[in-house]
Amino acid sequence: MNRRDALISLVQLTALSVAGSAGASVISARTPMPVGTQPEALPKPPRKGGLAYLAADEAREVAAIYDRLIPQDELGMSASQAGCVEFIDRELAGAFGQAASVYRLGPIVPGTAEQGPQFTQTPAERYRSGLGALAGYCQAHYGKPFSALDGDTQDSLLRAMENGTLHLPAINAAAFFALLLQNVREGYLADPMYGGNRDMVGWKLIGFPGARYDYRPYLDKKGMALNLEPVSLLDGAG
C-alpha cells in the first residue's frame, strides 16, 4: 500500500473511544482516522515574560550560580544572558519540576549509590530548599547572598558543593549541584524555543546545526568543517 492510504486509515481519532470496551480506544480497519499532525504532538514553547515558579530573589541567585557554571567570555554569552534562568523557571513550573515521570511511592529508604536517587522532593522543591540552604550558608558565613560574593568565592563554594565537601542543612549539596549543572546545560543547549540558547549561542559554540533533518548532501564531505548555520525548531524562536 502507499503511504497516503496508510495514513488515512491510521491516525488515531482520540475522541473515538468505543465499541464494547471498558474505556479503551479500540482501533481497527474500520476506524475512521483524521490526517495530519496531532495537536498534542506539536511543540509547546513556554509562555514568554515574567516568572512562573521562582521568586525574584531565587531567580537572581540562580542567575549568579548559572553564570559561574557557564560564564560570558570570548566564546559567547553567559547562561543568564542566554535565557537559562527563564528556561529553568518554566521547566520547574512544568512536568519536569513536578517530577511527573518519577516513581514517588514510599517507603523512602536511603540505598546504595547503585540504587540511585531516593528523593522525596520534586526538582521544583529541591530548587527551593537548595537555594534556601545556600542562602542561609552565605548569610551566616559572609553576611551576604551568593550573588553578592566575588567570583572566586562563588567558584570555591560551587566546587565544594560539587565534590561533596560543603554540607548544607537538610539537603544533599552534591546532588543539588548536579541538578544545577544538568539544568544549565539543558538551557544553554536546548532549542531556543524553550527560553534559553539565545541566538543559538550554545549550538554555535560547538558547531551544532540544530533542528535540521537531512544531512545527505554532506555525507561525502567527511572530516571537513561544514559551518552550517543552525536552525531552530520554531521560526524566530532564537
Add this chain to the structure above:
Amino acid sequence: MAHARPKADVVVIGLGWSGSVIAEELARAGLKVVAIERGAWRDTASDFPPSVDTDELRWATRKEILQPPKLETYTFRNNASQQALPVREWSNLTLGYNVGGAGTHWAAASWRFNPFDFQPYSKTIERYGKGQLVPGLQVQDWGITYDELEPFYDRFERIAGTSGQAGVVNGDIIPGGNPFEGSRSRGYPTPPLVPSRWNDIFTEKTTEMGYHPFPVPAGTISRAYVNALGVHMGPCTYCGYCQLFGCGNWSKSSPNACVVPALMRQPTFEVMTETEVLHINKSADGKTATGVSFIGKDGVVGEQPADIVIVAAYQLDNVRLMLLSGIGQPYDPRTKQGVIGRNYSFQTLSYAYLWFENEYLNPFINTGCLAIQIDDFNADNFDHTGLGFIGGAGIQSLSNNGLPIGMAGVLPKQAPAWGKGWKKAFQHSYQNWAMIQGQGTSYAHEAMYFDLDPTYKDNYGRPLMRMTFDYNLNDKRSGEFIRKQCEAIAHAVGGTQVESYNFANDHYTPFRANDSSHTIGGVVMGTDPKTSALNRYQQSWDVHNVFVLGASSFPNNGGFNPTVTLGALALWTAKAIREQYLHNPGPLVQA
C-alpha cells in the same frame, strides 16, 4: 462485575516488535486477533514528523515517549542480602510505551546472533570442556539452532528493510562483510549506509591490525524500500535524532513504519490502546488460559477471553505478568528450582573513549546505528583456551551521538565540567570525541534473578518486580579482555587521549551513562522444563495456550543487540501456531 468483551481467537499483550509481527501473521491467516497495548497510538505523520522530532530536550532528555517510572518501575539490588529499592527516575532501561513499543525509539542495529549464541553449552563443552565455565554460571542451549532460525531472520529483515553487507552467503565468504556470521540464504534487502568519518578511520586501522571490519546491519535504511508486507519505507537522512526518537522519514525499521500499516488493514484485527493487561486468567484446572484481564485508562476493568494468549509486553513485563498470573514455577535462588525469573542476563559493555587532536568528525551526521564493527573477538570466534571465560563482544566504532545536551558531559576526565574551561573543552571535544564500544555477551548466574518485590507496589497496589543483579566472574573477565582490545584500537587509530572502561569491573547500576538497555531472559526457552519456562516454540510448558515472545526467551545474550533475533523468533512461533497448534491445540513438545 468486570466487563467481558467478545471472545477472540488470539489476544496479544503489547503491540511492540514481537506483538505486531505475530499479530500480522495470525490476522493474515484469518484469526480474530485483539491486541491490548498500554500506551497510546503513535504514528509517523501524526506524532513525530520532522517538525516535531528535532527536539533533544523533549525526546532524549525528558524522554516524552518512553514509559515513565511513575507508571511502573522495578526494584533493584545488587545481591540478595540487600534491600531492593525502586528505580525512581529514568534509568538506562528506556522502555516503550506506545503502539510500536521500544521499537519506535530504538537505535535499530539489526543483528542476527552468531550460531554459537544458540548453543553456548554444547559448543563450549565440545571445544573446551566443563572447566571453561565459572562456578554458578547457568549456560544452556536454546533448543533451536541458527540454521533453523535462518529463514525467519531472512523474513524479518525483509519486513524491516535492513541495510547491510552480507559476509557469508550459502557458505561462501563475501569480502567486506562479517566473515564470522552464520551463513545467510541471501544478502540484505538494502545496501549498507554511507559510513561516517569515524567509521572510515576505524575501518582503515582495524584492517591494518588484521581484523575484519564490516558495516553494522542497520534498520536506519539506506534507500527507499517496499517491504515484504507491501509497506513503503523512505531513505534515512542521517538526521541524528534517532535513538530515543521516532523517525519522521519512515526510514527507521519499526513496528510503526513496517508492520502496523499492514496489520491495520486486516479486517480480523483490532487494538485496544491505553489499556493495560493486569494478568492472564487461567481455567479452573490451571492447564489452559482463558484470556486476560485489563484496565482502561478510565480505571474500568474488563476481560478479553481468547483461545491463545501471546505475551509480548517486553522482557520485564513478560516476566512480571507470568509471576502475577501464576504461570510456571517462580525461580528460587536457594533451591535453584523454578523457572520464572531464572536466567536473567544483560549486556556486558566495555568502551574506549578517545579524543583526536584536530578532527571534524561532524558527529551530528549520524543514525542510531551508524557503525563499523569487528567480530574477531565475539562469540566463540577466537580461541578461549586459558582465558577463563566464554563469549566476547562485537567491537564497533559507533557514530550515533551528536546531540548537544547529551554531549555536554562527554569530556576527558581531567577537563573542567563548568566555567570557561568547560566551554573550551566542550568545543574541542564535540568534534574530536569518538567511542569504541564492546557490546558483550552475557550469561546468567544462579544468584541473579527476578521475583516480586515484598514491599513496593505499583499504582494498583500490586507488587513491583524485583531485580537482583550484578556482574558475574565470566562478565568481569570477558569485559576486561574486551576493554583491552578497545583500548588498543583507540591508540592505534590515533586517539591522543584514551579512557577505557569495563563496566563489569564495577557493581551494576541501572543509572550508568552509555549502558545498555538490553535486559534478557527470565522466561526462557529450552529443552528441559526444569531449566526453561518455554519449549523451543516459546510455548509455556505448563499452560499450552500461552506463548511468550521477546528477549525474555533468551537463555543468554549474544554480543549483539537482541531485536532481530526476537523478531525472527516471533515469526518462528507464528508459523508453529498456524501450522501445528491450530490443528492440534496442546503442547508442541512433550515435556
